[in-house]
Amino acid sequence: MILVTGGAGFIGANFVLDWLSHSNEPILTLDKLTYAGNVENLHSLQGDTRHTLVQGDIGDRDLVAQLLAQHQPRAVINFAAESHVDRSIHGPGDFIQTNIVGTFNLLEAVRGYWSGLPAADKAAFRFLHVSTDEVYGSLAKDDPAFTESSHIEPNSPYSASKAASDHLVRAWHHTYGLPVLTTNCSNNYGPYHFPEKLIPLLIVNSLAGKPLPVYGDGQQIRDWLYVKDHCSAIRRVLEAGRLGEVYNVGGWNEKANIDIVHTVCALLDELRPRADGRAYKEQITYVTDRPGHDRRYAIDARKLESELGWKPAETFETGIRKTVQWYLDNPQWVAHVQSGAYRDWVQKQYA
Ligand code: NAD
Numbered sequence: 001m002i003l004v005t006g007g008a009g010f011i012g013a014n015f016v017l018d019w020l021s022h023s024n025e026p027i028l029t030l031d032k033l034t035y036a037g038n039v040e041n042l043h044s045l046q047g048d049t050r051h052t053l054v055q056g057d058i059g060d061r062d063l064v065a066q067l068l069a070q071h072q073p074r075a076v077i078n079f080a081a082e083s084h085v086d087r088s089i090h091g092p093g094d095f096i097q098t099n100i101v102g103t104f105n106l107l108e109a110v111r112g113y114w115s116g117l118p119a120a121d122k123a124a125f126r127f128l129h130v131s132t133d134e135v136y137g138s139l140a141k142d143d144p145a146f147t148e149s150s151h152i153e154p155n156s157p158y159s160a161s162k163a164a165s166d167h168l169v170r171a172w173h174h175t176y177g178l179p180v181l182t183t184n185c186s187n188n189y190g191p192y193h194f195p196e197k198l199i200p201l202l203i204v205n206s207l208a209g210k211p212l213p214v215y216g217d218g219q220q221i222r223d224w225l226y227v228k229d230h231c232s233a234i235r236r237v238l239e240a241g242r243l244g245e246v247y248n249v250g251g252w253n254e255k256a257n258i259d260i261v262h263t264v265c266a267l268l269d270e271l272r273p274r275a276d277g278r279a280y281k282e283q284i285t286y287v288t289d290r291p292g293h294d295r296r297y298a299i300d301a302r303k304l305e306s307e308l309g310w311k312p313a314e315t316f317e318t319g320i321r322k323t324v325q326w327y328l329d330n331p332q333w334v335a336h337v338q339s340g341a342y343r344d345w346v347q348k349q350y351a
């Protein structure tokens, strides 16, 4: 079996669902269930004996040690993190605590378990750390895309905390021999994406007749990957990645934010036209820019492709259509995540 941390969040939940649709190998999910963790994301697994959810913190070393001893996983996949850049600007403390101190405690608990395994299990064990392209910093318009040897130059409290966690994972391999793998992925989108992030925020605000907030000039560039393609990349790296290596994951889909906004508006015009017959793009509102806003990210994923034969299955056009349709088909999920805590955040960030 495998242990997945942060498996009730956006990518983690997609990974758990995807894994169990490909394999019968059980999963133990450890998730603190912060505002971003949602048991409803795993609702379809209720009664499925292949899946167990435990509420807990990756920073709780005793709990993690006990779970490892009890369930004897062959791998740990670490998705657990505070993940939203804007929240890290308002309050970096939780990011330091979970992304750095939490990863440290998780590594120590895993090291304790792994060192006591019989030789064959020890050799087969893997710790896969899920990270982000944001650790590489920001690119100028004509710079080449980030490779695995690009400098680590994080610019936000979020990306700095993720970079620190990547360094810890690397050090635990070099110093203690822990069999680690790290993936650094570009911006994901797809089902179960919490509507504090750009694409789901655009969809839910459009449908609610609210402003579509575009930071600064809207010309910042992100490299978008459909979440299920990220999941397939992680499965592939877990299966065949070389120990201690870093693999960049991306979809070669660089888009300016304003183009993303127009694409989502056009899809909604087609799939769920406004009652008054007007265009959703009329709701676009330019707002104050994010402090320290990275201008451009782009991922060079050729190492993953050439070494492990991975390629994304979705283009941006197919993936974004599926995503918009998923939000239209799941209004209850949207209504449930827009709790009081969500409204407080929107008020704080966009007031
Ligand atoms: P998310 O915020 O949607 O989910 C994070 C999950 O981790 C939640 O379920 C939350 O409850 C859980 N969690 C938080 N703190 C925890 C703790 N201390 N102990 C246990 N669980 C805890 O994030 P996401 O977008 O699904 O991202 C998952 C991982 O992928 C993160 O490590 C993130 O840095 C990385 N990543 C995200 C993207 C992206 O575009 N979203 C891209 C590349 C990498």
Ligand code: DAU
Binding pocket: 083, 084, 085, 086, 131, 132, 133, 134, 185, 186, 187, 188, 196, 197, 198, 199, 201, 213, 214, 215, 220, 221, 222, 257, 290, 297
């Ligand atoms: O690159 C990978 C990263 O992508 C992950 O590591 C992060 O966890 C994930 O949140 C994401 O970070 P971004 O900051 O790129 O994502 P976000 O959806 O917050 O913003 C995408 C772009 O859209 C960014 O340039 C900021 C802009 N934006 C965002 C919001 C929420 C707006 O213009 N308006 C908004 O209201």
